[in-house]
Amino acid sequence: MNKLFFSVFCALLLSSAGNAAPAASSSSSGTSTVSAVAASSTVPLASDDPNGIAWNATVDGDTDAQPIRGSLGAQIMGPQNVPLQQLNPDAVAPPTTDAGSVPNFKWPFSMSHNRMQTGGWARQQNVNAMPIAKTMAGVNMRLEAGAIRELHWHSSAEWGYVIKGTTQITSVDNNGRNYVANVGPGDLWYFPPGIPHSLQGTSSDGEGTEFLLVFPDGSFSEDDTFLLTDWLAHVPKEVVAKNFQTAISAWDNVPSKELYIFPSDSPTSDEAVSDPQGQVEVPFSYQFSAVAPTQYSGGTAKIADSTTFKIAQQVAVAEVTIEPGAMRELHWHPTQDEWGYYLEGTGRVTLFASSGNSYTLDFEAGDVSFAPATFGHYIENIGNTTLKVLEIFNTDVFQDVSLSQWLALTPPALVKAHLGLDDETISKLNKTKQVVVGRPSS
Incomplete structure (x- = not known):
């Protein structure tokens, strides 16, 4: 009986809302004309309340960033991070159309921990920073002129976009075919999973390079890559010598741990080493800027x-x-x-x-x-x-x-x-x- 009463009450409420909506009317006596769409038969009509950003620090500069939108909200009385509030108006004073619960889908790279090395740095975003991003992760990396992101490979594919400068990429595929290319601003590279490669800043503009890397795996961590120096540092040196058919002394200068990013001379050529197997059939880079x-x-x-x-x-x-x-x-x-x-x-x-x-x-x-x-x-x-x-x-x-x-x-x-x-x-x-x-x- 209570359910029946509640249903009838809701129907009457919606009906009264529809009856209260102004209807179109006109008069030759000079009275005003009002036009409105009739209320929906099932739910009220969407609101016409303005829902633009409450302030715009980018355009207007310094502003009083408070969680107030019309009659909603109130000033913050406690501690505030005003610069952060100014940059996020739709989080502090959201539009009234926002509703329910949606996970955070924003991550500033400036909030990522930066791994600094001699010759460059790298910072990343993965599910640890933004849990909603379960299928992709990103790395922002900087290499000074000549600096090398050492020879390595991943369990995930690597996609790269050059933001500034020129990056020299090298690779050898599973059939022994090699590849070298200089990749400029706005251009791309891509290495399939498990394909070894390196990245190096050139001196084309004197400053090296900065680029974006994206991996189709939200749990990817740049700290978990397979590195050449890390591997050889964890193999008995006599085994390394046996593998390459050399004397053990030939490997006296192998680092005791990974290099990751390290300085070197800038590359002077983008020609691949002579290869009896030839070059890769499908290029690993693409001139997207063109x-x-x-x-x-x-x-x-x-x-x-x-x-x-x-x-x-x-x-x-x-x-x-x-x-x-x-x-x-x-x-x-x-x-x-x-x-x-x-x-x-x-x-x-x-x-x-x-x-x-x-x-x-x-x-x-x-x-x-x-x-x-x-x-x-x-x-x-x-x-x-x-x-x-x-x-x-x-x-x-x-x-x-x-x-x-x-x-x-x-x-x-x-x-x-x-x-x-x-x-x-x-x-x-x-x-x-x-x-x-x-x-x-x-």
Whole structure:
């Protein structure tokens, strides 16, 4: 009986909410005209309350960053980390559309512990820093001119993107075919699991190189790689000599522990050692910087996956630029997780996790984001400069689903029944992906 009363009460409440909505009316006597969409027959209509960022330290500079949005919230009375609050308006004063519980999907590399060596440094993000990112991890590494990330291999594939400078990569595959290449800014490399390789900063610009590494394994740790010096330091020296058919004294200078990153002379050539097996059939590097991006109304995008970068069978990337006020359209990825890296600018992302759960966060250069497969999201440029971001995926071929395209290619009556859109609005939905949409003209 109580359940019946509760159901009737809810129905009456919704009915009264619908009756309270203003109806369209007009009069020739000069009275005002009010237009409103009728209330839904099942749930109230979505709120029109503004939900922009509560402040914008990137554009406006120093600001009073308090958890207040309209009549909601109140000033912090206790200790505060004001600089951190200023950079995270959507965490401190979230939009009212945020709801439920979504795991943190932001990690600044500046929060990562830095491993400093003579000649460079490395810092990483994995599930220990951001537990939601179960399928991918990243490393930001810097090598001075000549410095070497020593000969090594991984149980995971390694995908690299050069941020600045030039990196010389070397490798030998399982068939004994070798490869050497200088990889410049905006270009890529990829080594399959177990393939040995090295990375070295060149003197092309006098400063060496800095790059991003991504691994399709969220638990990957840069500290767990298989290193040449580490291995030989843990094999009896007489066994090493026997393996190479030399005297034991030939190995007197083998380090007693791993080198990891160490200084050396800059490479003077990018020619591979003469190899009777020849060079690898599929190059380990790709000149992504030379790929012309596709222009959209709000920015650009270009893609590198196994259809163009043949060797990259486990990692794909989209490099996206978004102009001020524009956005990477509402979308999701069917089966691939997205590991994002912000190169320039300031962005805003809402992650929709289904079942009424959503969370909005803000990102700057050097930040990492993560969107699990099927989670709806967008990237909005909330700064006054171009936003540049890498969308990196644990897949061989890039895929996404556009919300706008989905609705445009669905029978109009069905869309109207769901969203209450009028015919004119439905007719303007794009049947092709917009990818990056510009600021509205009005």
